[in-house]
Amino acid sequence: MRRLARLLVICCLGGLASGAPASPGIEQWTTANGAAVYFVAAPEIPMLDVRLVFAAGSARDGAQAGVAALTSDLLDEGTASLPADEFHTRLEATGAVLGSGSLREMAWVSLRTLTAEPQRSTATALLGQLLESPRFDDEAFTRQRDQALAGLKRELESPAALGQRAYYRALFGDHPYGRPPEGTLDSLGQLTRANVEAFYRRHYVAKNLTIAIVGALTRADAEVLADRLASSLAAGEAAPALPPLPAYAPVTEHLEFASSQSHVFVGQRGLAREDPDYFPLVVANHVLGGNGVVSLLFEEIREQRGLSYSVESHFEPMGLSGPFVATLQTSGEQLTAAVNLLHEQIALFTAQGPGEAEFEAAKRNLVGGFPLRIDNNSKIVENLAVIGFYRLPLDYLDTYTRKVEAVTRKQAAEAFKRRIDPTRLVQITVGRGAAAAP
Amino acid sequence: MRYLKMKKAPGAGTAGNRQFGYASTPDDAIPAIANRIPRGRSHLRHPAFLLAAVCALLTAGPVRADDARTHEFKLDNGLKLIVQEDHRAPVAVVQIWYKVGAAYEQDGATGVSHALEHMMFKRTEHLATGEFSRTIAERGGRENAFTSLDYTAYFQQWSKDDVELSFRLEAERMQHLLLDEQEFTTEMKVIAEERRLRTDDDPQALAAEVAQTVAWQTSPYRQPVIGWAADIASMRLPDLRAWYERWYTPSNATLVVVGDVEPAAIKRLADQYFGSIARRDIAPPRARPEVGQHGEKRLIVRNEKVQLPHLMMAYKTPTMTQIGQPGPDGKLVEAWEIYALDVLAAVLDGGSSARFTRELVRGQEIASQVGTYFQSMSRLPDMFSIDATPREGHDLAALEAAIRAQLEAIKAAPPTVEELARVKTQVVADTVYQQDSMFYQAMIIGTLESVGLSWRLRDEYAAAIRQITPEQVQAVARRYLDRDRSTVAWLLPEEAR
Numbered sequence: 034m035r036r037l038a039r040l041l042v043i044c045c046l047g048g049l050a051s052g053a054p055a056s057p058g059i060e061q062w063t064t065a066n067g068a069a070v071y072f073v074a075a076p077e078i079p080m081l082d083v084r085l086v087f088a089a090g091s092a093r094d095g096a097q098a099g100v101a102a103l104t105s106d107l108l109d110e111g112t113a114s115l116p117a118d119e120f121h122t123r124l125e126a127t128g129a130v131l132g133s134g135s136l137r138e139m140a141w142v143s144l145r146t147l148t149a150e151p152q153r154s155t156a157t158a159l160l161g162q163l164l165e166s167p168r169f170d171d172e173a174f175t176r177q178r179d180q181a182l183a184g185l186k187r188e189l190e191s192p193a194a195l196g197q198r199a200y201y202r203a204l205f206g207d208h209p210y211g212r213p214p215e216g217t218l219d220s221l222g223q224l225t226r227a228n229v230e231a232f233y234r235r236h237y238v239a240k241n242l243t244i245a246i247v248g249a250l251t252r253a254d255a256e257v258l259a260d261r262l263a264s265s266l267a268a269g270e271a272a273p274a275l276p277p278l279p280a281y282a283p284v285t286e287h288l289e290f291a292s293s294q295s296h297v298f299v300g301q302r303g304l305a306r307e308d309p310d311y312f313p314l315v316v317a318n319h320v321l322g323g324n325g326v327v328s329l330l331f332e333e334i335r336e337q338r339g340l341s342y343s344v345e346s347h348f349e350p351m352g353l354s355g356p357f358v359a360t361l362q363t364s365g366e367q368l369t370a371a372v373n374l375l376h377e378q379i380a381l382f383t384a385q386g387p388g389e390a391e392f393e394a395a396k397r398n399l400v401g402g403f404p405l406r407i408d409n410n411s412k413i414v415e416n417l418a419v420i421g422f423y424r425l426p427l428d429y430l431d432t433y434t435r436k437v438e439a440v441t442r443k444q445a446a447e448a449f450k451r452r453i454d455p456t457r458l459v460q461i462t463v464g465r466g467a468a469a470a471p
Numbered sequence: 472m473r474y475l476k477m478k479k480a481p482g483a484g485t486a487g488n489r490q491f492g493y494a495s496t497p498d499d500a501i502p503a504i505a506n507r508i509p510r511g512r513s514h515l516r517h518p519a520f521l522l523a524a525v526c527a528l529l530t531a532g533p534v535r536a537d538d539a540r541t542h543e544f545k546l547d548n549g550l551k552l553i554v555q556e557d558h559r560a561p562v563a564v565v566q567i568w569y570k571v572g573a574a575y576e577q578d579g580a581t582g583v584s585h586a587l588e589h590m591m592f593k594r595t596e597h598l599a600t601g602e603f604s605r606t607i608a609e610r611g612g613r614e615n616a617f618t619s620l621d622y623t624a625y626f627q628q629w630s631k632d633d634v635e636l637s638f639r640l641e642a643e644r645m646q647h648l649l650l651d652e653q654e655f656t657t658e659m660k661v662i663a664e665e666r667r668l669r670t671d672d673d674p675q676a677l678a679a680e681v682a683q684t685v686a687w688q689t690s691p692y693r694q695p696v697i698g699w700a701a702d703i704a705s706m707r708l709p710d711l712r713a714w715y716e717r718w719y720t721p722s723n724a725t726l727v728v729v730g731d732v733e734p735a736a737i738k739r740l741a742d743q744y745f746g747s748i749a750r751r752d753i754a755p756p757r758a759r760p761e762v763g764q765h766g767e768k769r770l771i772v773r774n775e776k777v778q779l780p781h782l783m784m785a786y787k788t789p790t791m792t793q794i795g796q797p798g799p800d801g802k803l804v805e806a807w808e809i810y811a812l813d814v815l816a817a818v819l820d821g822g823s824s825a826r827f828t829r830e831l832v833r834g835q836e837i838a839s840q841v842g843t844y845f846q847s848m849s850r851l852p853d854m855f856s857i858d859a860t861p862r863e864g865h866d867l868a869a870l871e872a873a874i875r876a877q878l879e880a881i882k883a884a885p886p887t888v889e890e891l892a893r894v895k896t897q898v899v900a901d902t903v904y905q906q907d908s909m910f911y912q913a914m915i916i917g918t919l920e921s922v923g924l925s926w927r928l929r930d931e932y933a934a935a936i937r938q939i940t941p942e943q944v945q946a947v948a949r950r951y952l953d954r955d956r957s958t959v960a961w962l963l964p965e966e967a968r
Contacts, residue, residue: 075559077559078903078906078907079903080903080904080907109823117823117833118824118829118833121822121823121824121828121829122824122889122893124823124824125821125822125823125824125825125893125896125897126889126892126893126896127896127900128896128897128899128900128901129900130904131823145904146900147900147903152900172836173833176832176833176836176862179839179862179863180839180840180862182863183779183839183840183860183862183863186778186779187778187779187860189778190673190674190675190776190777190778190779191673192672290776291775291776292667292672292776293667293671293672294664294667294668294671294672324608325604325608325613326592326604326608327601327604327605327608332601335661336601336657337657338657338660339656339657339658339659339660339661339664340660340664341661341664342661342662342664342665342668343668362664362667362668363664364663364664364667394605394608394609397609397610397611398608398609398610398611399611400611401609401610401611401612401629401630402611402612402613402629403611404560404561404562404611404630405562405611405613405628405629407560408559408560408562408909409559409560409907409908409909410907411907411908
């Protein structure tokens with residue numbers, strides 16, 4: 034059976050009634066101790082993907098910048114009874130692949146394993162042990178902290194990373210979104226093992242967890258698996274809502290850096306995951322800078338003038354309003370021209386909205402390209418994780434193309450104009466010499 | 472041939488000669504993750520929507536006997552067509568691979584393959600500038616292209632119903648490319664920016680580029696795919712025209728389709744769109760074999776942006792394409808040796824329980840990162856390479872010594888049965904995981920064919936790996952990890968003056 038048939042076609046049949054039922058493709062339930070589970074059966078390949086997502090990103094760092102990322106880093110350092118060497122030897126003997134990571138809002142642990150036995154049982158049991166009693170020993174803590182410091186230093190070699198960091202700081206200031214997820218050289222130095230342990234105990238709990246499962250197993254098997262993983266954790270409490278975003282100023286900031294190119298970030302706060310303007314803004318931006326080589330920014334800045342290899346814009350939807358950003362990189366002497374052009378294009382687009390032909394083309398791209406977003410297990414499990422984490426409706430995937438199609442040009446233009454004020458854009462440049470003021 | 476599992480590298484972005492892409496389809500309900508192109512040193516036309524299929528967790532490697540899925544055809548004009556069925560979703564990926572890349576180029580004219588790749592998106596006799604990409608975008612397709620040392624490839628991913636349109640578009644630009652002077656001038660500015668972005672402003676990428684030129688004395692693998700900055704600046708339109716006319720012809724191309732398709736129908740479409748193109752035989756590139764190396768080469772690269780010192784070590788090795796030919800030591804290369812080198816790489820670095828992470832990152836705590844890459848799918852002899860970053864408080868000399876001790880240990884005693892069992896299990900698991908990505912499946916077929924091998928090697932891979940013994944792993948370590956045929960590069964901050 035084809036995956037898309039499950040996710041889309043069946044829904045179209047059932048979706049005629051108002052208040053369309055939950056997608057028959059995605060099954061959703063809650064474990065006894067409060068973890069939300071999202072499951073799609075994919076019987077075609079004898080493999081299983083599990084992704085556990087916690088509201089445990091750097092936005093939860095509090096006074097200890099970097100603790101969320103360090104906690105995530107430390108997760109693959111073994112369990113109370115199995116030192117890291119032994120843990121990984123046993124896990125990798127099954128052919129399974131374990132991953133973990135964190136961003137501003139979420140932290141995740143992922144496992145890919147064969148569904149053959151004993152591989153599946155062994156691998157998932159090891160994951161359960163890891164969640165139940167992560168080792169967090171002093172030696173590993175110090176080593177991982179040093180690695181995080183090394184990671185920060187590597188970022189100091191990258192104008193893109195420095196610019197990204199400055200851009201978030203400009204948009205969000207002292208709000209948890211504004212802080213660098215990796216912490217700072219100072220803050221990492223002050224972290225202790227106890228901080229990590231406390232962070233884990235508070236945030237890696239069932240009520241703060243979404244479990245996404247995709248693979249060749251039955252619903253009943255998935256329930257047993259989800260229960261076993263969730264019951265490795267305390268029930269705990271969901272993380273509280275983040276504080277509201279403070280006001281911010283349209284600053285222009287330049288970071289001097291010894292690179293041959295200048296990296297440019299221009300934009301504002303944009304879009305929350307649940308936002309009435311979500312689809313109009315996505316379509317509008319697709320015309321401006323989101324549709325790859327056929328977007329306006331690409332045409333004007335790269336195709337017409339050759340100013341940058343990469344130029345694009347996007348909304349980064351978060352729990353609260355995430356960034357809208359347009360970026361390019363260009364060599365020093367062209368910087369002022371490129372920056373002016375970027376502002377000019379954003380202002381023009383905001384004033385005039387998308388043209389008819391471009392607007393229809395963007396919609397056709399989003400609708401026609403949708404199947405490519407869910408055409409394999411990797412992509413589906415990540416979609417499930419995001420749907421679960423942000424508590425998006427279960428029919429999010431099923432209704433996606435209809436919602437795109439329903440957007441009118443007027444709605445897109447008005448939404449963009451409401452959201453983006455071209456006279457109040459934040460601008461960050463990193464490179465040798467700032468852009469001349471317009 | 473097998474690509475090792477993604478590790479947490481310190482910091483973001485590119486490292487060594489590995490290439491990470493950007494996943495920036497803005498509204499994908501997917502957190503940004505670094506994607507990995509299976510072969511390093513490739514360059515893409517545009518960075519926007521990159522290979523979402525080649526996902527970080529996907530390890531993959533050629534594998535698995537499942538021939539029934541894969542069908543090979545050859546057109547009279549020499550075009551090879553390989554179709555693989557995957558009916559999980561109503562989509563398909565179409566890739567066309569040309570056997571030409573940076574290692575076909577000559578000194579002074581480096582980067583011409585990559586520049587031509589960029590210009591292939593412009594205008595043709597029947598398509599106005601921009602129409603090619605607009606046509607694909609309007610139908611929801613994703614497209615891009617990539618150039619490496621050995622090949623240049625173009626792809627579309629979209630509805631299975633659009634395979635026909637892919638063929639029409641690719642047949643058009645295979646025959647009817649128009650190269651415009653003004654568009655060329657603008658595009659070369661873009662490529663100059665691309666070089667700055669990917670290489671000049673990234674100390675580790677820059678150091679890797681220098682190290683290649685030192686490691687290879689006469690092999691064209693010394694040349695950067697994107698080209699030297701001066702060559703990019705001096706390139707002229709007739710250079711591209713000549714390159715296009717020389718290499719872009721059916722007998723030098725492999726067409727790969729993976730997806731929800733029916734092989735016989737795809738063959739009919741290929742006949743319809745490519746069948747009428749006249750056969751033209753091409754002269755193979757001039758052979759530029761590497762001369763013998765007599766002693767270790769060492770170099771230091773200093774860069775003002777460097778915050779972390781970095782180490783690269785590379786040993787000359789044969790690849791799948793030199794089996795039965797003399798190796799770097801002059802003796803004949805046997806087939807099992809290539810598989811044994813793959814196993815060796817995995818013993819050292821195939822996961823968190825492998826030796827490098829266990830002994831150097833955890834045990835001795837001397838490395839903050841260490842990785843191993845064996846390029847077994849190359850047209851010419853290639854390298855077994857290691858790159859590493861020392862932990863704070865350790866210098867490159869100590870790190871290098873610790874890595875060497877690990878290599879000497881394998882030479883002194885074969886790996887354990889358990890280590891080999893782990894590697895073999897991982898390879899078998901990868902054969903399963905790999906089936907999740909249509910794009911990656913097409914990549915494997917295209918790569919094998921383009922370097923002069925058969926895609927059927929994929930199906931023999933796991934069985935061949937299973938035959939490898941601990942003693943064979945030890946034997947290839949002894950034969951090929953030879954210091955006299957190695958290059959060691961240190962990347963350091965600029966010295967205080």
